[in-house]
Amino acid sequence: MDAALTSYLDAHAEEAQELLTRLCRQPSVAAQNLGMAEMADLVESLLQEAGFRTQRLLTEGAPPAIYGEQRGQSDFTLLLYNHYDVQPAEPLALWHSPPFEPTIREGKFYARGAADNKGEIAARLAAIRALRAVYGTLPITLRWIIEGEEEIGSPHFAAIAQQYASLLQADGGLWEGAGFDSTGRPELHLGTKGLLYVQLDVRCLGIDAHSGAAPILPSAAGRLVQVLSALRTPEGRVRIPGFYDTVRPPSEAERAALADQPDREAELRAAYQVERFVDGLTGVALRERYAFAPTCNIAGLGSGYTGEGVKTVLPASAMAKIDFRLVPEQDPQDILTKLQQYLQSEGFDDVQVTVLGMAEPVVTPIDHPFVQRVATIAES
C-alpha cells in the first residue's frame, strides 16, 4: 500500500472507529423488525457521504436494499455485497455490555454486528474515504448493494437481484467472508454448493400398532430403511441413476489450488473426533472429495418411540430428511426429477417427497482473471 494512503488511514483511525460506532449503535434486527427503517436511512446517508449516488431497491415485504454507484478512474466495475441487519441480541443477560452500546474492553470493540457485518461496511467505507481523500477519486468503478435480510436467510434477495439485474452488472463481485488458513494466508471462496433438501415420508398404517401385530402388519420404519439403502451406498455414494451425469471434474488449476492448501486433516480429526475419513481418503484426494463431491446426506431420521427404555410399538409412519449438496453443473430441479423417477422405478411409489429447500450451485472459475487479480491483491 502506498505511503500516502497508509498515513491517511493512520491519521483517520478514530474517524473509522466512529463510523463503526454509528453503525453498531443503531439496532437493526431483521427477525424482530427492530430499527430497520432507521438503519436503511443511516446506510444510505453514509454511502452518500462517501461519494455514492444511491437508490433504494424495493420489493414487496422487504426492508429496502441500499444501492450505491460511484464511478472511478477505470471502467473496471466491482460489485460489493453487504448486509445491514444483525441477529437478535437475546439472551441479553449474557452480554457484558449492552449489545447496541459499543464498548471497548482490552483493546477490543464489542457490539452486536461489529463482526457481522457492520465492521465490514465500516472498513470498506473507511477505505473508500481514504482513496478519495488521497487520490480525489476511486481507481475503479464501484457498485454496492447492502440488503437488510441476510440474517433471516435473504428471503427477498433473489427477487431484488432479478428486478434490478442491470444495476448489479459488474466485472466481478465480492462478499466479505472467508478467513485465514492455518498458515495465515487469506482464503478466497469461489462459490457455494447447490442444495436439494427433501423430506421423505412413509406411512403404512393409519395408527401405530402394538408390536404384537408385527408378523402381519407392514412396517413403515422397515420400508424407510429400504428406501434409504436404495438411495446411497454404505460409503455415501448416490445410487440415483444419472445423479453424477453433469458433475464436472475439477480443472487443472483447481487441482493445483487443492494441492496448495495446507493439511487440515489432524485439525478435522480432532474437531469431529473421527479416526478415518470416508473411503480412507487422505491428502489431496480428501480435499478434492470435500470440495468437489455432491452428497446425499441423511440429516434426520424419525419413527416410533425414541425415548428412554422400552415401548413395544409398530410405528405407523417413518420420516427421513435428506440434503443433497450439488456441484456444477447439477440442477436441483433435475436431481429432484431423477430422485422421483428412481423411487417410482424401484417400486417406492408410496414414499411422499416434500421439497424443503432448493438452491443452484455457483462457482467462479479459479482461472478467471478477476479471481487471479483478487488473489494477487490478497497476497500482496
Add this chain to the structure above:
Amino acid sequence: MDAALTSYLDAHAEEAQELLTRLCRQPSVAAQNLGMAEMADLVESLLQEAGFRTQRLLTEGAPPAIYGEQRGQSDFTLLLYNHYDVQPAEPLALWHSPPFEPTIREGKFYARGAADNKGEIAARLAAIRALRAVYGTLPITLRWIIEGEEEIGSPHFAAIAQQYASLLQADGGLWEGAGFDSTGRPELHLGTKGLLYVQLDVRCLGIDAHSGAAPILPSAAGRLVQVLSALRTPEGRVRIPGFYDTVRPPSEAERAALADQPDREAELRAAYQVERFVDGLTGVALRERYAFAPTCNIAGLGSGYTGEGVKTVLPASAMAKIDFRLVPEQDPQDILTKLQQYLQSEGFDDVQVTVLGMAEPVVTPIDHPFVQRVATIAES
C-alpha cells in the same frame, strides 16, 4: 350349572357386590405405594373367610403376594393368579364419581379396579363361597396367588415364583384375561410370545457436523440403515443366521384351532387402515403368521434433526429400538448371542447393543387335557 348353585348365586348377589365394594373401596396403587399394606390384609382375610389356608409370599422390596390353598374333593389342583394393585386414578378431574368410592350409575358399577382386577377376585370369591355353601367343599383343590405389582410390570414376580415354586405346583393355571371373539365365543389364550428388546446405537463422530462436511465424514444414520437392512428383509423376515432354528411349526391341533377362528381381516384392516397384510397373507395363513411367527420389529428410529423444516446437519449418532417377539423354543439369551455374532461377522462391530428387555416364550399345548377341560367348561 346346576340349579342349587344358580339359586344360591341369585340369592347372594348382593353379598357378591358387597365383596367387590370392599375390595374397590381400599386404594391399592402400587406406583404410588398407596394403601398396599391395608390391601394385602384385606385380601388375606377375604381368602381366609372363603376357607383358604393363607401365607404371605415375601421378597425384598415388594408388597406381599397373598397365597391361599384349599383342598377339594379331588386331587386335581388348579392354580389361580390375580393381582390386587390398580393403576393410579389420576387425572381425578375426569372421574364422574371418586375412584375409591364405588358408585352405581345406570346399573353399572364404577370404581378404580372394578374391572382390572378386583372384579375378577370378587367373582372368584363369590363362586368359591357358593360352591362351599351348596356342596360343603370345593370339587377340586385350589391354589391361589394374588400379587401386588402387576400394574407396574410385576418386577418381583419372577423372584417370588422361583422362591415359592413348590407352592405353585398345579395341574393347570388360570389367569383372568382374554374376552369373547366376534361371534361371542370365549377366547382362551394359551401363552405369550417371548421378548428380546434391544437398543442399537451407532456413533461415527464426537459431535454433529454441518452437512457441508458430508463428502468426507462417516454417517451414523447411513450406517444404521445398513445395519437394519442386514437385520431384516423388506417384508420383515429376520436375516440373523440361526434365528429360526428352534422355531417349532404349529401342531395339527393348533392349525385346526386357527381354522376355527372367526375371520378378523376386515376388522384389522379397518382398525389399522391398512389394505394389505405382509406378504399378501390372508385366511388361515394370515392367522398362523400372526400367532406363530417370531419378529424383528423396528419400534423406534432416531437420528439428527426431525423437527419442522430444514437443518443441514450430519448427525454424529443414530439409534434404533428393536423388539424381537420370540416363539417356542426360541431362547432370548441365545437370540441375543446370535445377533451379536451376526453384527460382528458383518463388520458392524461398532454397533452398541443394549438389552432393554427379555422374556421367555411360554405356551400351553392346545391338546393338553387341561386346555381341553377349560375349553369344554367355557363352551358349556
